[in-house]
Amino acid sequence: MRQLPAIAILLFPVAAFPFLAPAQQGQGWVVEQLQDIEPGAPAGGVAYDLAAGTASGTNVFVQHGGATLSAASVTVNQQTGEAVADGHVRIEWGDQIWTGEHISYNFKTHQMRSEEFRTGKPPVFAQGRGLWGDLSNHVYSATNAFVTTDDIRHPAIFVQASRITIVPGKYLEAWHASVRVERMPVLYFPYYRRALGARANAFRIRPGYRSAYGPFLLGSYTWLLNDELDGKLHLDYREKRGVGAGPDLNLHLGRWGEGKLKYYYQRDEDSTRGTNGTPWTTGIPENRQRFYFAWQAAPWTNMEARALVNYQSDPLVVQDFFESDYGDNPQPNTLVELDRHWDNWSLDAETTPRINDFFDTVERLPDVKLTGFRQQVFGTPIYYESETSAGYYRKMFAQTNGPAPLAYSAGRADTFHQLLLPWTFFNWLNVTPRAGGRFTYYSSENGPGGTNSETYRKVFNTGVDFSFKASRLWPDATNSLFEVDGLRHVIEPTVSYVFVPNPSTAPPQLPQFDSELPSLMLLPIEFPDYNDIDSIDSRNVLRFGLRNALQTKRGGQLQDLLDWNLLLDWRLKPKSGQGTFNDLYSDLNFRPRAWLALESQLRYDINHGHLNMAFHQITFTPGDRWSWGIGHWYLRDEFLGQGDNAFTSTLFLRLTDNWGIRATHYFNAQDGRLQQQFYTLYRDFRSWTAALTFRVLDNGIGPKDYTVAFAFSIKAMPRYGVGEDALESYRLVGE
Numbered sequence: 001m002r003q004l005p006a007i008a009i010l011l012f013p014v015a016a017f018p019f020l021a022p023a024q025q026g027q028g029w030v031v032e033q034l035q036d037i038e039p040g041a042p043a044g045g046v047a048y049d050l051a052a053g054t055a056s057g058t059n060v061f062v063q064h065g066g067a068t069l070s071a072a073s074v075t076v077n078q079q080t081g082e083a084v085a086d087g088h089v090r091i092e093w094g095d096q097i098w099t100g101e102h103i104s105y106n107f108k109t110h111q112m113r114s115e116e117f118r119t120g121k122p123p124v125f126a127q128g129r130g131l132w133g134d135l136s137n138h139v140y141s142a143t144n145a146f147v148t149t150d151d152i153r154h155p156a157i158f159v160q161a162s163r164i165t166i167v168p169g170k171y172l173e174a175w176h177a178s179v180r181v182e183r184m185p186v187l188y189f190p191y192y193r194r195a196l197g198a199r200a201n202a203f204r205i206r207p208g209y210r211s212a213y214g215p216f217l218l219g220s221y222t223w224l225l226n227d228e229l230d231g232k233l234h235l236d237y238r239e240k241r242g243v244g245a246g247p248d249l250n251l252h253l254g255r256w257g258e259g260k261l262k263y264y265y266q267r268d269e270d271s272t273r274g275t276n277g278t279p280w281t282t283g284i285p286e287n288r289q290r291f292y293f294a295w296q297a298a299p300w301t302n303m304e305a306r307a308l309v310n311y312q313s314d315p316l317v318v319q320d321f322f323e324s325d326y327g328d329n330p331q332p333n334t335l336v337e338l339d340r341h342w343d344n345w346s347l348d349a350e351t352t353p354r355i356n357d358f359f360d361t362v363e364r365l366p367d368v369k370l371t372g373f374r375q376q377v378f379g380t381p382i383y384y385e386s387e388t389s390a391g392y393y394r395k396m397f398a399q400t401n402g403p404a405p406l407a408y409s410a411g412r413a414d415t416f417h418q419l420l421l422p423w424t425f426f427n428w429l430n431v432t433p434r435a436g437g438r439f440t441y442y443s444s445e446n447g448p449g450g451t452n453s454e455t456y457r458k459v460f461n462t463g464v465d466f467s468f469k470a471s472r473l474w475p476d477a478t479n480s481l482f483e484v485d486g487l488r489h490v491i492e493p494t495v496s497y498v499f500v501p502n503p504s505t506a507p508p509q510l511p512q513f514d515s516e517l518p519s520l521m522l523l524p525i526e527f528p529d530y531n532d533i534d535s536i537d538s539r540n541v542l543r544f545g546l547r548n549a550l551q552t553k554r555g556g557q558l559q560d561l562l563d564w565n566l567l568l569d570w571r572l573k574p575k576s577g578q579g580t581f582n583d584l585y586s587d588l589n590f591r592p593r594a595w596l597a598l599e600s601q602l603r604y605d606i607n608h609g610h611l612n613m614a615f616h617q618i619t620f621t622p623g624d625r626w627s628w629g630i631g632h633w634y635l636r637d638e639f640l641g642q643g644d645n646a647f648t649s650t651l652f653l654r655l656t657d658n659w660g661i662r663a664t665h666y667f668n669a670q671d672g673r674l675q676q677q678f679y680t681l682y683r684d685f686r687s688w689t690a691a692l693t694f695r696v697l698d699n700g701i702g703p704k705d706y707t708v709a710f711a712f713s714i715k716a717m718p719r720y721g722v723g724e725d726a727l728e729s730y731r732l733v734g735e
Helices: 006-024 317-321 323-328
Strands: 030-033 046-049 054-064 067-077 082-093 096-106 112-121 124-133 140-148 157-167 171-181 184-195 202-210 214-224 229-238 242-252 258-267 287-300 303-312 335-341 345-351 361-376 383-396 408-420 423-425 429-442 455-467 470-479 484-500 539-554 557-571 584-593 596-605 610-620 626-635 644-654 659-668 673-684 688-697 705-714
Touching (some): 258 317
Antiparallel strands (some): 067 082, 140 157, 303 335, 361 383, 383 408, 423 429, 539 557, 659 673, 688 705
């Protein structure tokens, strides 16, 4: 028998490998050699047993059925799916990662056994001993384990437990669990459950001191029952005011919408004293409550539903105990609304009942409106738009210590229709004449304040809009001072003329449900944008508008160097008490550098030479080390009642990579009073952050209010979004 040359014997395995490897990697299996997993380990290889259907080797990568495994040493049975791995074992299945030194894993059943392991995905990680995976429902249990959000070998904050159960991607349970900070136990739970996702269970505690409260401790527990229901439980103690508690519930109902319910009860032991230190004579009960419910859904295409309920036991309960919510909306309303949309139409129904008698309210019981969006009429150049509404309304006034205006109610039906004929001349000038009419019916007023009898009103309106846009480009324009890389100028002049003759019935003879309210901005002059139905009066006015924009490239992106809008109304026939011109309104945004921004809003009374309103803000953000915002707010006394003149400053300074400070001031220039001071010291502890805040409030009508509060937040589940603590600084010292 002829013997093969030695070289042929050496070449045979190499030549045969391409045919053996696919056989071993069939049916979705991949078994490959990796680079050295363990530094200094010898080069690996993979050996196959075709009869047994096994593969083994060192420095091996295995993939099957969406799961992958890599280790320094692996033996895998492709028939049973069982794999035994040693040395730097890493298993990935779905979005979960498991690591350990010795793990038995079944690729087909996903059953797992390990003496020691580490697993998780941000923001939750676990480590322990004696891991065992359930064969049927993929639930994993371990003993002597800990859970943390800190992905390092020795975490600063963790939960130590005698036994844990993990359902990857869903939740984690722990028994005989203790919360530890730097290995020191601070809390104990016989049973602890935590969701493995963005919405996770968490305790939050904020200790502090406030003059109006005394020492306080605000506590909450965020919990997750399932994908449809989660919430928060509040339990607060204020030494001068007593105990407050209540739940928050969040409903996630899919097509049936999102719901939020909040209830809070405070047994106020000093209800006669407000948070500004001023005694309240009457009207503030000891049992103070707040109920809030919000719901929004789109159950069908183009159908939306909304509900909002705000109940307060007294007008100051939110101001006293929920400063951030009070700042967002000091007089919340209650409503139920349904909207149905089509391509050119929408039908809206709204009900606004009164549930708090200490706020002015217009009840709509209900108000139904059909809106016709601007649409072309049968292929002609004419366009049509309309609004038709009907409802029963009740105007109710706040019940105060003194006499309040008497309530009144009436029914109203209103319909408005308008035709427009847009044209473009010379390929650049847009001209849109329009003409419309409105008819409104009012029933006789009821109630103790009702004085007007049944009536109707007819209104005709007409006008025309002129506008065009022009631009010029200087692609080679550069300026290092203003970071200009190319320049484009855009100018948009507009002129709107509106003529409304005297209505058939003047506003003083009509009930005022939708009346014109004072506004910092210029109100619209065109219909239907002007929607104060009951205040419509004669009008003969020209509104001039001018927008200028300078744009350049910064960092490869288009950015506005300057954006300036001007508006001015010329009243061709002023009414009694009006001047020839309305206020000149200016809105300016100027960004001379990428890190420097200036904002300005002005209302200037041309007729009398008065500055009615001014807001200016300059913001420096040259990097991540510091930022500074300086602002000025001015409101003339006679413009909207009580005036204002204040300066604001917010300075943030990162002292080191771990320390930072923020200082905010509000200075009332009218009486030379430093009305508000905020000082916050931040500390980064790698896995969590802490903030110590000192605040001083001087409302000018009582003693100064001092607050000191401490807040901490785990980075994996931050208490605030980026910059939220600066925009809503009240959250640093309370709710």
